[in-house]
Amino acid sequence: MELLSLNLGRATAVEYTDAAGGRTGVDKRPVTGPVRVFAPGPKGVGASGVEGDDVCDLRHHGGDHQAVYAYAREDLDVWAKELGRELPSGSFGENLTTYGVDVNGARIGERWRIGRDVVLEVASGRIPCRTFAGWLDQKGWVRRFTQAAVPGAYLRVIEPGEIRAGDPIEVIERPDHEVSVSFWFRAFTTERELLPRTLAAGEAMEPEAHEAVRKYLAQQAS
DSSP: OEEEEEEEEOOEEOSSOOSGGGEEOOOEEEEOOOEEEOOOOSBTTBOOSBTTOOOOOTTTSOSGGGSEEEEEHHHHHHHHHHHTSOOOTTTTSOSEEEESOOTTTOBTTOEEEETTTEEEEEEEEOOOOHHHHHHHTOTTHHHHHHHHTOOOEEEEEEEOEEEOTTOBEEEEEOOSSSOBHHHHHHHHTTOGGGGGGGGGGGGGSOHHHHHHHHHHHHHHHO
C-alpha cells in the first residue's frame, strides 16, 4: 500500500462554483513533496490540512474532519473506463491518490500511518457538490457518483508531519464495527434508514454527522 500521488490545488476563478469569490481549489496537481500535513482547525475556520492546498468554500469543505481527502487509483481507473476519458491522479480533487488501499472499505475511525511520522484517521466519505460536477463537466455527475457509492475518504490528522509521493501506507488501527466509508456514504445519501447504525463509529464521526443522525431519530419518533 502506498501514496501513489500527492496532489495540491491552487485557488482559481471559475463559473461553476457558488463559493465566495467564485474560486475553487478542486483542480489538484501532483507534487513530489515533502509536504507538511497538519490539523487545520474547526470547520468554518480551518481550511486544508495539506500545506499549499487551497480550500475556498469553508462552508462545506475543510476543517479538522475534512483535513485530507483520499481516493484510490484503482477506483479512478474504473471511472476512467466508464467515462471514456483519462483521469490523472488528482482528477477528483483528492490530496492523496492511493494504491493498494481499500479506501471505501476503510472504517470510520480507522488509522493510517503514511511515511515515518504522519497518522491520519478516516472520518467520513465525500459528498459530491456542484463544484465537483462543474469541474468534471459530466451531465448528471452528482447522481451518478452518488449511486456508485465509492466516494473516497476524508481524513483528520492525528499526528502531523511530512509526506511525499511514494510513501508507504500502513493500517495501524481498525475499529470493530460495520461503518465503512461506503456504508457511511449510503446512510447519508441514498439509504437513510442506515443512519442510526452509523453511531457505532462513535466519536470518530464528525459532530455534524452526529447531529444529522439525532435529527433523523427525532423525526422518526415524532
